[in-house]
Amino acid sequence: MNQYDLIVVGLGAVGSAALYQASKGGARALGIDRFDPPHTMGSSHGDTRITRQSIGEGEIYMPFIRRSNEIWRDLETSTGQELFLESGGLIIAPESATASFHVPGDFVALSVDIAEKYGIPHEVLSAEEIKRHFPMLMPRPVDRAYYEPGAGVLRPERCINAQLDLAIEAGAAIRTQEKMIRYQADSQGVTVVTDRDNFRADKLILATGAWIGDLLPESYRAGIRVCRQVIYWFEAENLEAFYPENCPFVIWIGDRLEDFWSTFPAPRDGLPGVKLVTEQYHTSTHADALSRQVSPEETADMYHRLTVPRLKGLRENLIHADVCMYTVSADEHFVIDYHPESERVVVASPCSGHGFKHSAAVGETLAQLALDGGSEFDISAFELARLGDIRE
DSSP states (O other): OEEEEEEEEOOSHHHHHHHHHHHHTTOOEEEEOSSOSSOSSSSSOSSOEEEOSSOTTOGGGHHHHHHHHHHHHHHHHHHOOOOEEEOOEEEEEETTOOSOBSBSSOHHHHHHHHHHHHTOOOEEEEHHHHHHHOTTBOOOTTEEEEEETTOEEEOHHHHHHHHHHHHHHTTOEEEOSOOEEEEEEOSSOEEEEESSOEEEEEEEEEOOGGGGGGGSOHHHHTTEEEEEEEEEEEEESSGGGGSTTTOOEEEEOOSSGGGOEEEOOOOTTSOSSEEEEOOOOSOOBOGGGOOOOOOHHHHHIIIIIIITTTBOSEEEEEEEEEEEEEEEETTSOOOEEEETTEEEEEEEOOOTTOOGGGHHHHHHHHHHHHHHSSOSSOOGGGOTHHHHHHHO
16 A cells, blocks of 8 residues: 555645645655646636735734745745736725625725735725726726735646646655545544555545535535636737736625626736636535536626626627636635544635635645644634534
């Protein structure tokens, strides 16, 4: 049987980071993925992912974003690849917003409070100031924005590739297109059985994203849902106007959950269109039952209802569409914890749609939990047990 210090199952954003950090630290590590990362079958794709320094979701995330930013810079130096594009970022919401964004409350005000406490450069813009600075946007008089000039987007596929490549350089083994069938933890270690082989390790990290519910006791599963999301790229009248140096990302919260909408700057070497997303939480699915077809009705709703009233310069021609998944906890916060049945097994998920920016540091934390028996950061807010309390 193949023997390792650590096995990581799932090599998306968090799993690739954990494998890299563990192998860099000298552990004999194995990574397993049922697909071939980076891929489009999970939650870690889409060419760009928003990152910002002020985390309105809560101060509990600030150690993770600060450490992740350090790791991204180190990875850029180590690989010579550009992983982060600084574009600035806007979070727009009406002054009397009733729709929440991951946490209750006014997300603009929450972001301002964190920025002021941590000395993060920012501005609060009125609707008129938004239009003056960014004439492609069409806010209403009731809208205002938190603007962070140092924010931008990460390149998720590159981030995953960089960490997997460096993990291999550090001695890690990687098995792709290989599905874990089961695992068994005992007093001496963990046995992992795949559809191709058996492996043995001292510790196991489960970073399986939307499939994590299948690996938890039944009593916790009701606290985790999988929600299908769609990513669209529409043709621009002038794509250069949406390059990162000209266009920030925009998170637009709106009056209702159904009005949530985001747009992203277009990397020069990315898809030849402008990326748009919305979010839905009313319909749950299982990762294996996900519909990957994007209907004309979905596309029309994104363009006509959500985009045309807010953004100038896009044509109705859809360049590309992808489907991804948000694995959502009942309170929309992360899970970073030991498995309730064995401390030889570490569990990571769900990121609830706001995890990629933190993933480098979350992976480092998972490696610490598995190999050192504890973590540098306080992760008590991310304990798995709370999901049972919420469920009840």
